[in-house]
Amino acid sequence: AQSVTQLGSHVSVSEGALVLLRCNYSSSVPPYLFWYVQYPNQGLQLLLKYTSAATLVKGINGFEAEFKKSETSFHLTKPSAHMSDAAEYFCAVTRMDSSYKLIFGSGTRLLVRP
Amino acid sequence: ETGVTQSPTHLIKTRGQQVTLRCSSQSGHNTVSWYQQALGQGPQFIFQYYREEENGRGNFPPRFSGLQFPNYSSELNVNALELDDSALYLCASSPPGTPSEQYFGPGTRLTVT
Numbered sequence: 001a002q003s004v005t006q007l008g009s010h011v012s013v014s015e016g017a018l019v020l021l022r023c024n025y026s027s028s029v030p031p032y033l034f035w036y037v038q039y040p041n042q043g044l045q046l047l048l049k050y051t052s053a054a055t056l057v058k059g060i061n062g063f064e065a066e067f068k069k070s071e072t073s074f075h076l077t078k079p080s081a082h083m084s085d086a087a088e089y090f091c092a093v094t095r096m097d098s099s100y101k102l103i104f105g106s107g108t109r110l111l112v113r114p
Numbered sequence: 115e116t117g118v119t120q121s122p123t124h125l126i127k128t129r130g131q132q133v134t135l136r137c138s139s140q141s142g143h144n145t146v147s148w149y150q151q152a153l154g155q156g157p158q159f160i161f162q163y164y165r166e167e168e169n170g171r172g173n174f175p176p177r178f179s180g181l182q183f184p185n186y187s188s189e190l191n192v193n194a195l196e197l198d199d200s201a202l203y204l205c206a207s208s209p210p211g212t213p214s215e216q217y218f219g220p221g222t223r224l225t226v227t
Binding site: 032036041042043044045046049051090092094099100101102103104105106107 | 118120147149154155156157158159162169170171172204206208213214215216217218219220221223
């Protein structure tokens with residue numbers, strides 16, 4: 001069975017500081033991995049995806065994530081936080097069957113202090 | 115290009131009632147997936163539709179059912195509503211050949227009283 005663990009339900013950073021949101025996955029087969037962002041009262045927006053190509057994936061809004069098989073991790077980073085980055089972030093892994101259902105972590109709420 | 119749209123935005127139902135939620139997929143997308151997101155949690159997969167047939171189902175009872183239409187739009191029906199069904203219901207569509215790439219709509223907030 002596949003699963004995702006997001007360490008830290010809340011992360012607080014100062015504006016301009018490094019953002020690091022942690023995601024570890026469990027999968028018996030090579031996974032596809034995703035990061036989504038959710039702003040209050042909105043749906044999910046795809047930030048970036050890993051689909052077995054380059055291990056360092058660049059996404060929108062300056063975010064990137066690195067797939068590390070040895071650590072079963074897919075942490076999300078951004079060099080400099082902006083106030084507009086405050087949101088809920090979800091890591092997700094696909095189940096590699098015909099449905100490709102997404103299995104989500106419990107989410108990390110990013111707070112950005114001025 | 116129009117993204118995924120869902121209707122209604124919000125609705126309130128009473129326990130025991132039935133509800134239908136609607137989703138229009140993004141232009142050119144032929145696969146639709148539905149998720150339930152309870153407050154403070156990550157989304158949970160309900161089911162997926164491809165070519166008007168169910169193509170995978172999560173751990174939800176049969177009172178959760180769905181349809182996909184020839185234009186790839188979709189409905190989620192929930193019978194005999196329970197208080198725990200209160201959640202944000204998210205629809206996601208995927209382009210042909212890449213079912214893992216899912217684009218979400220804004221969701222429907224269902225409150226069951």
